[in-house]
Amino acid sequence: MDDSRDSAHDAEAAVSNVPSASDTGDSALLAKMGYKQELRRQYSTPQVFAIAFSIMGLVPSIASTIAFSLPAGPVGMVWGWFTASIFIFIVGLAMSDLASAMPTAGGLYWWTHYFAGPKYKSPLSFLIGYSNTLGLIGGICSVDYTLALMIISCVSIARDGAWSASRGEIYAMYVALILIHGFSGSFMGRIMPKIQTFCIYINIALVIATVIALPVGKVTRGGSLNSGNYVFRHIDNETTWPTGWAFMLSWLAPIWSIGSFDSCVHMSEEAMHAAKAVPLGIMFSAGSACVLGLLVLSVMAATMNPDVSQTINTQFGQPMAQIYYDALGKEGALGFMIVLCIIQYLIGLSLIVAASRQAWAFSRDGALPFSTFFRHVSKRIQYQPVRMVCGLVIVCLVLGLLCLINNAAANALFSLFVASNYLSWGTPIFCRLVWGQDRFRPGEFYTGRYSKPIAWVAVVYLVFGVVLSMFPSGGPDPAPSDMNYTIVINGFVWIGCMIYYFIFARHWYTGPKMTVDEGQSIDSDNTVPAPVDLQQTSNDHKQE
Template structure:
């Protein structure tokens, strides 16, 4: 069943003018086995691939963005909710890492779905996952920049100290400026983006260290006692109308959203050096570090926050994290930390639009998106960047951002689009591998061995639960229109619309991943393998070689 290992033909590898500068032969041949020629420039090391996901997670800013999900369950929801959910998320990362090492491509999630799914289902499921993943990442960009707009406004509120709050029009104006700035930065910073990602590792870790030191020191200097260990680890509050146990489960939404971007490593596969190793390690390192560092940060926050949880939830600054900083460090200290949080949140948005543009570009390369021929273009003048796709994503984000002009419930729809659509996209290829493709899976350089299948089973069950959990209103079973969770409406519309579009139109021309490799960029055996792998006819891709 294994394909013969391809022989390397130096002349064939050198014919495309750009090929020697874009990729090492080993990476380009592995990509050719999946049917694609090298078009993006490989410049990301293993650490930099990890940095993309780690910077998108941006632990402290992400924790600040999602405290409203975990705070209603009190310190137990914050601390133990994070740890419990993040362990399951790490298992999902391990399951994804197995696939990413074997088949590293920018459109990995929908590509794997097509490869593993049964013959009747591969095209519609691949189409669904490609759109779900793309729109989920777009929702992530919107929610990150919307949250950043609120954080910037909270800094203004802290500095004015007069109870000023911004109108929704002002919030949207700040949001528009951030989206445009992100698009310009992502398009023009291709040459230095790997270095930016490397710097983000140190910046994010430094902020974690600064937070866990400054908060307790600030409380002590102000002559206030820290909360007891019993409060931090055993105090379960319930600021919702749900039963206490379910309020704790809803606290999982904080880590679900915060640790929701390690699939960005997959989307950087065609720019990673030695992708079969770099991508899975990036996934595992990012998920694992988020688990440990997030638990540490939240423990310290629980030890220094106001014991009256409702005071923090209903902060006059509109940001619970701003209130925690303010209570421990005073006005100047809180303002200083919030400014740093805003800067890192900006980097999160920048990294996210980079990863999202690669996924959307890969999907347009396979002809699935409207105007694919236009958007799949790679600009050689601007460091081999998908500039047109970056601009297209910015336009879509500006349109979706109009939701924030309605009310907070409409704005939260951006969060729900990110979580539910991404979880469906993560779970489907793992599910397809278990149901249809177990015999077609050949491990890459990273493999969890005999634990691979049990890990995949747990991952699928957890992801299904995560999708269901994201659809519950967080305040209680009888929410007002302003508190309603519109996840089922937003994502239901996306999924139903996608499938309607497919069966009415796209099924006539979408046949799954398209081959872009030719005889000048791969050997004949590469081509044959890519045909059998990409379209599910014949043997599986053997990334280990013979």
Template sequence: MMNSQPVDPEAVAPVATDMRADAGDVQLLARMGYKQELRRQYSTPQVFAIAFSIMGLVPSIASTLSFSLPAGPVGMVWGWFTASIFILLVGLAMADLASAMPTAGGLYWWTHYFAGPKWKSPLSFLIGYSNTLGLIGGMCSVDYTLALMILSCVSISRGDGWSASRGVTYAVYVGLILFHGLCGSLGGRLMPKIQTFCTYINIALVVATVIALPVGKVTRGGSLNSGHYVYGHVGNETAWPAGWAFMMAWLAPIWSIGSFDSCVHMSEEAMHASKAVPLGIVWSAGSAFVLGFLVLSVIAATMNQDVSATISTKFGQPMAQIYYDALGRDGALAFMAVLCVVQFLIGLSLVVAASRQAWAFSRDGALPFSGFFRHVSKRIQYQPVRMICGLVFVSILLGLLCLINSAAANALFSLFVASNYLSWGTPIFCRLVWGEDRFTPGEFYTGRFSRLIAWVAIVYLLFGVILSMFPTEGPSPTCTYLNTAMFLDRWLTIYLTEALNMNYTIVINGFVWFGCMAYYFLYARHWYTGPQITVDESDYTPSDNIIVAADPHALPTDELVSFGHKRE
């Protein structure tokens, strides 16, 4: 039991927290080598809300229907169900690590801690960059989808078949990215309350969609699709075999339930982090599994059985067409407007999570201009404002992909998947192969099933990375040619077609993965040695960003070696 001493309320900013839990949080963070720099203000439900709001079930399902619709109702509904089970297992494996070692840069920190001596620094360097890129990809894909949603509302309201050009879409996207950056920088103290609001509005939107779609369909004289159609009809609007089209439908839940690592990045702002963070991971993944299955079942029951008509809708968004068919013009506009609000909040939450990961990586000196970007603004409510601005700039550059075509824009979705899945799987793999004897469970632990869960998670994550690289429309065509001239002419046609429709994920991720490894071995290996010690003698005293109860049993900073750090 900790002994607490009264803290002068004038010496610190008033933060309503559990003082004992905060003292334990600071000590655990210090044992990992870091001093407390961000403000601890997130409760367990608010940590959960970060991940749950980023998932934003109905907007995320709307964003990814183009991945699952081509496989028909079976791909939509059962694809979500099966993939979600594996995703939940990944969440459990990550929760074990997050409870034991909660820090904002958790994924690359765990990799460095568990990996073998020769692999610590290069793997940590790779995962830090991959995770940062994945979160930036999430920012881009969310705001790109939001731009499409807003423009689909314009199309519905005009009623003349108008559709936005790529240039207009990009302009709206840039405006949204800039606005998100501004809100993320200035709204730090309000963010926990915003996350709570996000939870309520997301659940309300799920309930409203589940009720309104069937009621509207029947009221307008339509009929609901049969249970056999919803749960048993196999479709295939791709050039892939039907079985692989079903696997490609997994991209929808993979992308939608792909943000629970955001709880990890909020570790240094969470109260009682060793409990709050793992519960946030498991709750968010589990609730998305159940509620997503419900929403997709209702969508399959109310949508037009001519799937190709829904996919090629003039509104630019399949979900907009589904709302329009069931609820009419005004109902579709109302729901799409709410979807836009929720999607905006998703983007805001993602900016917060991404900035914390990138800030933590800069704190360890790994990103370019780390000394500049690691700064935390005390004037603007202890926010990493410079890092948020840097992420906005990179997102604007990556968004240029949407000017090419829809296939290039889809790379923003797959970029989020491939980079994050590599980042999630590597520390779990390192723990199993090199670091099991160094792993000490935290307050949350899956017990004797921990290793089995972790191995299943590894296999699934590897499959997910490979899946994200496949072109969504189908394989490349092949032909037999009678002469050289015909071959060259046909080959050039195929090449130009595939260049326009290829999946650009391998290009972008390959550039980052191989580029950062080249950067490491040619230059960074001389100075990057993993996470850096930042603790000092003031780490157990009250500060202006946290209320800490004094603990006479706190370890002296010279003994902070519990997690493998040594003072240099």
């Protein structure tokens, strides 16, 4: 329905969207980058942190990915998490430098275009925009697929393991969850910041409950805790890879779990004092995941069955469900798994919000198919990109068909999230180092003289992470059902994107568009020193 049909409603909406003094500087900084303010700024610094922290959803994410680290035993679980999360935090620091200086919803592809050499600006920006968008879509798919498995594992626990779902039933559950997330993401925009605040408390509460209940339940039920030597020094290898490489593959668990702090970047145009809120959200979410994840995994290693293969091959179809069951019994395991399902639902909700902002920004610059249709922001529905949310739902329903094939195909959804996002994170950082040093002007947050070394470490790690995500987790010479199809899916995305660009899109995509008036005078009260040629960059790539 056209917004202009209800003038009274529009007038009320317009009044509610008038910028306050607190976000005038944010809007001015955004205008220097070429964009007018279209979304409502309503997220405080804790709420920006909350959306990334919610998507990480530590305990549910650990439950989702523990199958990647369990084959290496407790050492893979505990130290694999710790070492990888340190590198991930370094990536967060490098991203924070850019996010503070140039906060926009399409930050990753925008920064790539801004810093890259003249010949590479448009194709690289196009590639990163698509890679980041599809990576986030892969995240939505993998979260809801895992949630479907969690719900089914609850049913299996309730029936003492005597029932397991068919692939068709798993997909039906997945479809229902995607549709519910799409509806919630469209119509709950006004209360979404409060939901994110709630997510902080419920996630921390679950961490505390898990680290207390598992050891207490284990001892109360007559069991004994595994020794510190087992927790921190015991190595298993349930793969056919060498033990050292099995440990490296355990990094896939934290790589996937702590793979969402770029969501803070995508909320830049809804954040209050974005130049400060966004980098703080990135750092706090990555840092807290490192510390709290280490705590949770150490407790899990202390309470799980010392025979790792028993946990991996659980009858419940979910290793975390088996760990809860061993320590707490049927009722306790069922109670915790229900809470995990609730938080996993909130993860999917936060992720579809963040993904819709990235895809909406990319449509605003005319890069996605039907961009004119999808870039619309509904004033009637609380200034939400409703059409884009609906578009994401349709794509997720199609991609979810992979789970009808086998586990290997379903796991490709996880790898699409990892590989595509890592490419998207690393490219703008690399472009800044190689071409853009003279163009970079620090924002309110800046790592100073350590900025370049941090950025180089981040780039090297991200390249390694992309390569790591391509390996089959079980071992070399995998059967078709055990193959890692990441290279196939991401290769199709990346190569297809470039073919599409050079045949068609290069004729009309020349980078970010301007949405502010060309002659508009902008006086910013924001203390962030914007790069002097941000406005010129937007002018250079304005399209009629």
